[in-house]
Amino acid sequence: MESLNLLFDGFADALTPINLLWVVVGAVLGTAVGVLPGLGSAMAVALLLPVTFSLDPTAAFIMFAGVYFGGLFGDSTSGILLNTPGNSSAIASSIEGHKLAKDGRAAKALATAAIGAFIGGLLATTVVVFFAPVLAQMATLFGPAEYFALAAFAFLAISAVVSDSMIKGLAALGIGLALSVVGVDGPSGTSRFTLGLPQLFDGISIIVITVGLLALGEVISVASRIHRDPNHSQIRPSGRPWLRPSEFKKALPAWLRGAGFGLPFGVIPAGGSEVPTFLAYGTEKKLAQRNGDTDFGTTGSIKGLAAPEAASNATAGTAMGALLALGLPTSATAAIMLAAFQQYGLQPGPLLFERGADLVWPLLASMFIGLVVLLVLNLQFAALWAKLLLIPRHYLYASITVLAMLGVYAISSSTIDLWLLLGIGLLGFVMRRYAFPVAPVLIAVILGPLAETELRRALSVSEGDLGVLVSSPFTITLYIVLAAGLIFSAVQHLRRRKAEAQQQDRELVDA
Amino acid sequence: MRKHPIRRTVYSVAVVVIAALAFVNAASAGGGATARTKLTLMAPASPGGGWDSFARENQQAMRANGVVNNVQVVNVPGAGGTIGLSQFVQMEGRNDMLMVTGGVMIGAIQLADSPETMEDIVPIARVSDDYAALVVPADSPYKTLEDFLTAWKKDPGGTSIAGGSLGSIDHLMTGLVAKKVGIDPEKVNYVAYSGGGEALTAMISGTTTAGMSGYNEVAPQIEAGNLRPLAISAPKPLPDIDVPTFKEQGVDASMANWRGVAAAPGITEEEKAEFVEIMSETRKTPEWQDALERNNWTDSFMTGDELDKFLDKEIRRTKSIVEDLGL
Numbered sequence: 001m002e003s004l005n006l007l008f009d010g011f012a013d014a015l016t017p018i019n020l021l022w023v024v025v026g027a028v029l030g031t032a033v034g035v036l037p038g039l040g041s042a043m044a045v046a047l048l049l050p051v052t053f054s055l056d057p058t059a060a061f062i063m064f065a066g067v068y069f070g071g072l073f074g075d076s077t078s079g080i081l082l083n084t085p086g087n088s089s090a091i092a093s094s095i096e097g098h099k100l101a102k103d104g105r106a107a108k109a110l111a112t113a114a115i116g117a118f119i120g121g122l123l124a125t126t127v128v129v130f131f132a133p134v135l136a137q138m139a140t141l142f143g144p145a146e147y148f149a150l151a152a153f154a155f156l157a158i159s160a161v162v163s164d165s166m167i168k169g170l171a172a173l174g175i176g177l178a179l180s181v182v183g184v185d186g187p188s189g190t191s192r193f194t195l196g197l198p199q200l201f202d203g204i205s206i207i208v209i210t211v212g213l214l215a216l217g218e219v220i221s222v223a224s225r226i227h228r229d230p231n232h233s234q235i236r237p238s239g240r241p242w243l244r245p246s247e248f249k250k251a252l253p254a255w256l257r258g259a260g261f262g263l264p265f266g267v268i269p270a271g272g273s274e275v276p277t278f279l280a281y282g283t284e285k286k287l288a289q290r291n292g293d294t295d296f297g298t299t300g301s302i303k304g305l306a307a308p309e310a311a312s313n314a315t316a317g318t319a320m321g322a323l324l325a326l327g328l329p330t331s332a333t334a335a336i337m338l339a340a341f342q343q344y345g346l347q348p349g350p351l352l353f354e355r356g357a358d359l360v361w362p363l364l365a366s367m368f369i370g371l372v373v374l375l376v377l378n379l380q381f382a383a384l385w386a387k388l389l390l391i392p393r394h395y396l397y398a399s400i401t402v403l404a405m406l407g408v409y410a411i412s413s414s415t416i417d418l419w420l421l422l423g424i425g426l427l428g429f430v431m432r433r434y435a436f437p438v439a440p441v442l443i444a445v446i447l448g449p450l451a452e453t454e455l456r457r458a459l460s461v462s463e464g465d466l467g468v469l470v471s472s473p474f475t476i477t478l479y480i481v482l483a484a485g486l487i488f489s490a491v492q493h494l495r496r497r498k499a500e501a502q503q504q505d506r507e508l509v510d511a
Numbered sequence: 512m513r514k515h516p517i518r519r520t521v522y523s524v525a526v527v528v529i530a531a532l533a534f535v536n537a538a539s540a541g542g543g544a545t546a547r548t549k550l551t552l553m554a555p556a557s558p559g560g561g562w563d564s565f566a567r568e569n570q571q572a573m574r575a576n577g578v579v580n581n582v583q584v585v586n587v588p589g590a591g592g593t594i595g596l597s598q599f600v601q602m603e604g605r606n607d608m609l610m611v612t613g614g615v616m617i618g619a620i621q622l623a624d625s626p627e628t629m630e631d632i633v634p635i636a637r638v639s640d641d642y643a644a645l646v647v648p649a650d651s652p653y654k655t656l657e658d659f660l661t662a663w664k665k666d667p668g669g670t671s672i673a674g675g676s677l678g679s680i681d682h683l684m685t686g687l688v689a690k691k692v693g694i695d696p697e698k699v700n701y702v703a704y705s706g707g708g709e710a711l712t713a714m715i716s717g718t719t720t721a722g723m724s725g726y727n728e729v730a731p732q733i734e735a736g737n738l739r740p741l742a743i744s745a746p747k748p749l750p751d752i753d754v755p756t757f758k759e760q761g762v763d764a765s766m767a768n769w770r771g772v773a774a775a776p777g778i779t780e781e782e783k784a785e786f787v788e789i790m791s792e793t794r795k796t797p798e799w800q801d802a803l804e805r806n807n808w809t810d811s812f813m814t815g816d817e818l819d820k821f822l823d824k825e826i827r828r829t830k831s832i833v834e835d836l837g838l
Contacts, residue, residue: 143718184590186703189622189677189838198597201590201623336563342805349731413587414594457702461671461719 003129010361014369019062022055023366026063027374030070034086035078036407044071045336057344057359062366064337066373068320069121072313073374076113080305081106081388082400084215088206089315091442092277092308094214099300106386111243112251112302114378116309120259121371124317127263129364132325132353135267135318144458145468149475151451153482154275155443157282168436175427176444179204187456199416204424206274208408209445212421213438215404217428219397224429226393243302251306254284258307262314267322273315274446278439280307320367324348324360546607546785549581552772553610555595557588561725562611564806565639565770572798578789591619591678593627600631603777609635609786613770614680617826621833622678629826633774633783634818636790639808640767642745643674643684644726644754646738648717656741656760659721660692667698673710673719677703677838680768681710681723683829684744686836687764688757697837714738725768726752727807749809769811771818787814 026048033044044067055063075086079094080101093113100109128135182193183203194200243251258280265276284307288296295301323334326349341348346359353360389396408421431438455469462468470476550573554566563586570582587595592615599610610632620628645656653659663670667689674681682703686696702719704710711729714722715737722729722738732738740754746765748756757764774786793799794812803810813821 140712140716142712143716144713184623186676186705198590198593198623198625201594202588347731349735351731351735413585413598414589457713457718460700460702463668463700 006357006361007129007365010363010365011368013058013362014062014365019059019366020369020373022059022063023066023370023373024377026066027070027073027370027377028066030067031074031077031374031377032070033067034071034074036086036403045340057346058362058366060340060344061359061363062369064340065363065366065370068337069117069313069316069367069370069374072121072316073114073117073378076117076309076312077110077378077385079214080109080113081385082215082396083218084400084404085210088210088446089273089277089312090309091210091214091274091439092281093305093312095281095439096296096301096304097309099298100302100305101300101386101389103299105300106389107383108243108247108302109300109305110382110385111379112306113309114375114382115243115251116255116258116306117313117378118371118375119255120262120310120313120315121317122368123259124263124266124314124321125364125367125371127318128321128324132321135321135325138264138267141474143472144454144461145471146474147454148451148458148469149478150275151447151454153478154279155447155451156482156485157279165437169440172431172436172438172440173444176441177448179209179424179441180445180448181452186453187460197416199414203449204420205408205417206442206445208417208420209424210442211404211408212424213428213431213441215400216421216425217432217438219401219404220425220429221432222393222397224433247302251302254303254306255310257283258310259314261307262311263318265311266315266318266320273312273319274442275450276311276315277308278443278446280311283307317367324352324363546782546789547579549583549607550579550789551583551585551608553585553587553595553599553608555587555589555592555599555610555612555616557586561768562592562613562615562770566611568799568802568806569638569772569793572793572796572802573789575798576792576796578792578796590623590625591676592616593619593623593625596620596625596632597627599773599775600627602775605775606778606782606785608775609772610775611770612773614683614766614768614825614829615678617829618678618680618683618833621829622838629773629822631776633776633778634822635772635774635783635786635814637769637771637811637813637818637821638790638794639771639803640769640811641806641808642726642743642749642767643681643723644729644743645688645721645723645741645757646714646729646733647721647741648715649737649739650717651720651739653721653741654739656755656757656762659741660762662720663689664692664694667694668700670721671700671702671719672721672723673702673704673713674723675703675710675725676705677701678833680744680766681725682836683832684764684766685723686832687766688762690832690835691762691764696832696835699836726754730807745809751807767809767811770808771813790814 075090076093079085079090080097083098085091085094097109184191184201261276261280284303285296346356408417458468552566554563556562566584570584573579573582647653672685685701689696689699710724713719729738733740742757743754744766745756
């Protein structure tokens, strides 16, 4: 319980009126950059860094905490309303979230996302407070073989998203893998499909692909039909931002499951929040199929939004724990926050909790305060945000195009990225036109490179010995679970076929 | 709208006036700027990396002491800085822009066969250095550099070394050490990671036999007893760092991860002298001295002919190492 006392001391340091002002400023700024596609919280922290030099450390940390989590609250807002996720961590939330908005429940979807983000962040920060050293050890258990096993596992676990039409799903997966191999290959230095353009050496940014496929693809698709279905020229935002108790009860397990997926992933470098968000989404979809829920993919499922949103913030929370306890930045934002902490004499790393106790506890307390402020802020603004959809479609979608282009240009000020965005947008339009699912493309872009590099690293260290892939308890367990899952679903599939066949026979007999 | 023609006229006049003012302001700001009033520092990397923090520390030191009134940092990430370089080369004659550069860029130029090279820009100053360290996990059987080298020579393929991306200082230094101790650099089993953090877990978890990484990145882990340093790439022993150099241990290899700034091509001699003056003034500020200490950077200030000679040597050496590594 010593941690608890220290944490309360931290709260005492952090909770002053002026610090509360800073956390609000940070939260608003963070949400703003989160909403804009392409602008991430890394950029926001970088820009704020010089501003915070004149503040005392606690005030600066509390502002960073607001920005850090604010970005994650904000990125799903644009995803839900406009199908334009502000960051790759919100891709999975956008799938069902936007369907809810289209169904006229935008305010409700935003509230679900905000509460999900809050729960995920809260659980993760609590875990960090009590188990930071354990988290640090977990991270070191992960070698390339473990990563590869994880990627293979995630591929199959997420296949639920693909399974609507096998062939179309696999085609989309192929498109994603093709996009993901562009760039200079890390292990060997060979350039692949770069057409000799140096701008493509680092590959195609996931932001460009996401914004192109989801936002621009949607815009072109709406534009192509704007005269054909005039009745739907506007999404009617109705309903209150509050969840009914029954809905709350429905969403709660999804939030918790999502957070469960997110927690371990934050600790793993190179994991990022994309994999756990998709795992959470896939699980909810599987569960819904089993329970006979039909709102998935039609009117939008609250659960399908709640789980990935909680997962993404839980990842962010434990990622902060890994940063503090290990000194390992697991994302660009974490890297720049590491630099920021060092400015104030806080050296994240294994010795942090012994040496920097006077700074680290106020920082953890600020994370809690930041989350509460963001929850209040986002619930208040949910109804207001939803009003955005009252803007007539042609204005709204024109501004989405401008914002998408601006956001992508802001990442690396490269015009090639804009052409790519346009090309991928057209691809998104064609895929929509012929009813290809878009999600598998994004999954392939996220998991493909992870699986490839880690497999090659594992084999390079072992000098080509395949045995290394199944040499640790973790990998063996994962592969067993994987095999069991495959057999289970195969048996289920066969049984269902048999049942259907029998039913058909019976119907024939009846007839 | 049609009911209020006057309001509408007033509104459009206001829009025109404000727009006109904005244009005039933008034009004058662009035209009259000199390096002393407004300076743009281009960091050819994304926020959070070494070049970015170098640029931002400089920005801070310049601004706080009025060396330059208004300093901005622009990030142009990609391909080891060569994307930023190719953009910068096109800014001919810009006397209000500096680009951060360093050893990593020379490696990246060689690796990517970039059409733009260091010869296309005007080097202004080398400012600070940091060094790479060879480390092994705490439970590794190799206690000294000699132990490690013996094992490495016996089995270069089975002795994997984790480090930063291909062409980085970590990679080049690994190749250089291999060559100096008589191992074919092409046989080195170097496992490239895209960031320091990722490479660090590979070292701690014992995935690879050893790691070559920026000393500052591994220092906390060394202090906590998770990693053991075997040697550092500095040319001379460093007063604050209790790790012997490669040279002290009989391996004639040293390499600095140096950082500095360069100006766009086509600037006049006076403008170049002004930039050199700005950098010298910045170096003397207390903020910059503080930044050196905080980041564990070694002051290696160098300008003029000395810098040109240094660059010549660096480029030739990098070329030969990259060839030896078989890239």
